[in-house]
Amino acid sequence: MVDKSIPDIVIGRLPIYLRSLTRMMEQGRQVTSSQELGERLGISAAQIRKDLSQFGEFGKQGTGYNIEFLTRKIQEILQVDRVWEVAVVGAGDVGHAVANYGGFQHRGFRITRIFDNDPSKIGTTFNNIKVMDIERMSEEIRKAGIQVAMLTVPAGVAQEVVDILVEAGIKAILNYAPVNLSVPAGVRVQYIDPAVHLQNMTYYLD
Amino acid sequence: MVDKSIPDIVIGRLPIYLRSLTRMMEQGRQVTSSQELGERLGISAAQIRKDLSQFGEFGKQGTGYNIEFLTRKIQEILQVDRVWEVAVVGAGDVGHAVANYGGFQHRGFRITRIFDNDPSKIGTTFNNIKVMDIERMSEEIRKAGIQVAMLTVPAGVAQEVVDILVEAGIKAILNYAPVNLSVPAGVRVQYIDPAVHLQNMTYYLD
DNA sequence: TTGTTTTTGTGCAATCAAACACAAGCGCGG
DNA sequence: CCGCGCTTGTGTTTGATTGCACAAAAACAA
Structure with missing residues (x-):
């Protein structure tokens, strides 16, 4: 939760996650999982979970991540919830x-x-x-x-x-x-x- | 020397070195050092030396690297000595x-x-x-x-x-x-x- | 020749990043 | 209500990358 110096390399992956999530949202999807996202991006599920966990707990066990909510959160983190x-x-x-x-x-x-x-x-x-x-x-x-x-x-x-x-x-x-x-x-x-x-x-x- | 699985991240830096070397050559420079190159690129001199040493010994102690020679070598490594x-x-x-x-x-x-x-x-x-x-x-x-x-x-x-x-x-x-x-x-x-x-x-x- | 300066290439240590593995939480079906 | 399957978040391990530090080589000056 606290922002104690997140590695650049993690920040660098967030826009990629964001792009993929946006695409899923356009396709009408509601929920995804670290596994699905990982497969789409060629990144391990564990890494995606660990990256996101640096900023908070955005998922729900057994269910995964609400796409709209996670999108919003990443936009906030990256400060692209503005223009x-x-x-x-x-x-x-x-x-x-x-x-x-x-x-x-x-x-x-x-x-x-x-x-x-x-x-x-x-x-x-x-x-x-x-x-x-x-x-x-x-x-x-x-x-x-x-x-x-x-x-x-x-x-x-x-x-x-x-x-x-x-x-x-x-x-x-x-x-x-x-x-x-x-x-x-x-x-x-x-x-x-x-x-x-x-x-x-x-x-x-x- | 032998090409035993060079890390991708090293390969990724070579084009950057190449671009900078080409620029130096255009400026009529003959010789450079890992230190100078590192300062230009914001990369440590040690890392540049280690990266290059993966492929051979291209420099000369006390002098540094001949720019034209090193350029040629990196072009060969990257296979851009052809079109x-x-x-x-x-x-x-x-x-x-x-x-x-x-x-x-x-x-x-x-x-x-x-x-x-x-x-x-x-x-x-x-x-x-x-x-x-x-x-x-x-x-x-x-x-x-x-x-x-x-x-x-x-x-x-x-x-x-x-x-x-x-x-x-x-x-x-x-x-x-x-x-x-x-x-x-x-x-x-x-x-x-x-x-x-x-x-x-x-x-x-x- | 000898000493000084410069710079490479590299073994080793330290730091950083990725993968593993699992307890705990959630949803759902019966 | 209970049990099963799924998925998260994370402590720990493994692996990769970077930085350090120095011997050895070259150049040069005296």
Whole structure:
């Protein structure tokens, strides 16, 4: 019950559980078990139970977990029982794809700002959001109190943009640029690099 | 030296090392050390040395690692010292973004096929590649011996598409659909779900 | 040559994560 | 009401991963 330093690796699995639970709920399911969830996810039932037990007792012996209740609890733990405003930096193909993606709202995020430095893009509209000049980024982010950003700029300028984001108060960055970023303590970064993910698998090919 | 079951977690770090080394090489650097690399990546120097020592002795005491040599070695280990043909399934925004991305070629991959089931997309061209009817997918993949695929279709049809891909001989799947996939042993899956990555970080926000 | 500095590769210890196994609780059928 | 089957939560064990610390090798300067 008490939150005494939950391992990162446990936190990292919660969004996976959440995604699967949401899917079950869409299918009209009411109840599941650690065993069923484990089979769907390729994770042992014991591990799922132990992960969840870090935060409370959400199940019922003999029955399992009420899907709606557990979903709600995990959303609370992850703080996605609210909607975080997200700033996207970079209005290229990737920025375009994420801005157009409709699946964020239900999962705790809403893209409300898009920035770029290309005059031919500034002023155009992505999914009802006007692309703004990156010069105004710091001010806008600070004014709106935005803490979450997605970085979809070229690798060469990623670090300098990150420095501005951090300065403006961003605390969580989803980085699509294929470079490692340097950020101060208290700022989190997650990396999405398709080539890295692919290279993870080629080792195992014949 | 001998490849006696290297832990997955070690393999997972190699692409990160590779990316950083490539960057150093672009900057004209010749030599680096486990310490420098570790500082750049936020990983302990000891861990980097131990990871690399699983595959051989690539460094020189007192000097460090020759960047070009180490790069080559890691490329060999990961089997990205060749170019893998990649099939993209789903010609939506994400499929469009990855097909247009020019950064794959130098990292071991080349997208050579794009499939979709939407008649209005079939026949159009993405980055010089014609979008093909998904009906022909199985045959095309098998004929070309393609082992790597990127899945950028809606969540609802992801599993059924995966079943076809597996049947056609695909062994590595980079999945952008926000669902867990079920695949037989011998087939690897990596997941990219921006919402999951973001939810990983919101736990730590105030 | 000799001493100093640097950095690797690795045995060992410590920490962290996963799996096991079971008592206890719940639901249900008879 | 009783007994059976199912499933949770968790103490304990097992296993994996990381960090520590140092001998040995290389480079370099004097």
